[in-house]
Amino acid sequence: MSNLVQTVLGAVGPELTARLASLFGESTGSVSKGLSAAAPALLAGALQQSSTSGGADRVLGLVSQAVTGGNPLDRLPALLGDEASRTSLLGQGRGLADGLLGGSAGPVIDSLANFAGLKGGAAAQLLSLAAPLVLGAIGKALGPSPTASGLQSLLADQRASILGALPPGLGSLFGLGGATQAARGAATATAAAGQSGFAKILPWLIAAAIVLALIFALRSCGQRTEAPVTPPAEPAVPAPAPVTPPPAATVAPQTLTLPGGATISVAPGSIGYGVATFLASNEPAPKTFVFDNLNYDTASNALTPESRPTVETLAAILKAYPNVQARVVGYTDNQGDPAANKTLSDARAATVKREMVALGIAADRIETAGMGEADPVADNATEEGRAKNRRTELVIVRK
Known part of the structure; x- marks a missing residue:
């Protein structure tokens, strides 16, 4: 099954992105970044609505409106090349976006503007452009005979990729949690259920223990006291010599050949190995x-020499992989002032981007975000947990 976010972003290549940037009076990088957020935001709106059969029917109605006269994904260059067609597409898209987002349209536009560095008007136009493309992608995935249940199944299958593509914090507008939050909630519910079940049987366990103790005491009182019998001594058996486990095997680096012939030496399990194999795969x-x-140096955004x-x-x-778009996201633990942690995480993500740009990567290919102490992946009550929460992530937004 095709990735809906990737289908939308793939329809707007570099040439069309540059054309949109010219039309909106924005930089190519800002338009690309805004589109990478607008598509999953609209899909999140569809995902939220499709949680009920009535909402799924409404989304199907929007899909039907978007593809009337032809799927916009198949004729986007022509629609953007003609002023009348472009005006009609954006006008229709404004209504489709409102239909998908409802009362969240205004906050989503504000979030897009802040995230991508767009003017408010450009962010609204970009959302209007993305709406018919998103609905066109849904229409393609559902095929010629769409149903409400088919839409619900499609969006449920795409949930992880949609939430993964949302900019930090935008999912809260739709009441949708990330994968980490969902797992954490499930674990909490399981623990609560276990505690509840144990509480129900605890009184019975205590009563049984008391009865057993009384029985044992009564039997002990009725028995004769006899001299203890000392068993014959057994020959001493020498204790076995301690076995020293072999040292853990070190994972040897592997040499990977990249497109164009360059090679890198990376160890399996490292981020370099993971990113390289992911980009070489068909995984969306x-x-x-x-x-x-x-x-980084303590309380600083300066990278240590070993990090280079x-x-x-x-x-x-x-x-x-020159077509790849990436996002660097910084996180901290919960120690110190939250506002200062947010500023530090922003600066650390920006440092990684600056280093990559200095190594020859175009600045508009890398977004940055600082989340401070949000979205912890471990318990901040322990030093080990805090160390895991002080992390930097690389998100491959588009392949």
Whole structure:
């Protein structure tokens, strides 16, 4: 099944992105970044609505409106090339976006503008353009005989990729949690259920223990006291010599050949290995990777010298895949002032981008975001957990 986010973004290639940037009076990078957020935001709206059969029917109605006269995904260059067609597309798209987002349309436009550095009017136009494309992608995926249940199944299957492509914080507008939050909620519910079940049987366990103790005491009182019998001594058996486990095997680096002939030496399990094999596969974007061997000076955004090979490897990979769009996201633990943590995480993500740009990656290919202490992946009550939460992530937004 095709990735809906990737289908929309793939329809707007570099040439059309440059044309839109000229039309909207914005930079190509801002338009590309805004579109990468607008598509999953609209799909999140569809996902939220399709949670009920009535909402799924409404989304199907919007799909029907979008593809009347032909699927916009199949004729986008022509629609954008003619002023009358473009005006009609954007006018229709405004209504479709409102239909998908409802009362969230205004906040989504504001979020797009802040996230991509767009003017409010350009963000609204970009959302209007993306709406028919998103509905066209849904229409293609559903085929010629769409049904409400088919739409619900489609969007449920795409949930992880939609939420993964949303910019940080935007999912809260739709009441949708990320994969980490969902897993955490499930774990909490399971623990609560276990505690509830144990509480029900605890009184019975205590009563049984008391009865057993009384029986044992009564039997002990009625028995004769006899001299203890000392068993004959057994010959001593020497204890076995301690066995020293073999040292853990070190994973040897592998040499991978990138498109264009360049090679990199990376260890399986490292971020370089993960990103390179992902980009060489047919697995759809977006996908998130956590940096390893990437450290900063304490309370600083300055990278340690040992971190440079990791950044250099990723820059080499991105050079070999010039169409890839990425996002660097910084996180901290919950120690200190939340506002200062947010500022620090922003600065750390920006540092990684700056290093990659210095290594030859175009600045408009890399977005950055700082989330501070949000979305912890471990318990902040322990030093080990806090160390895991102080992380930097690389999200491959588009392949």
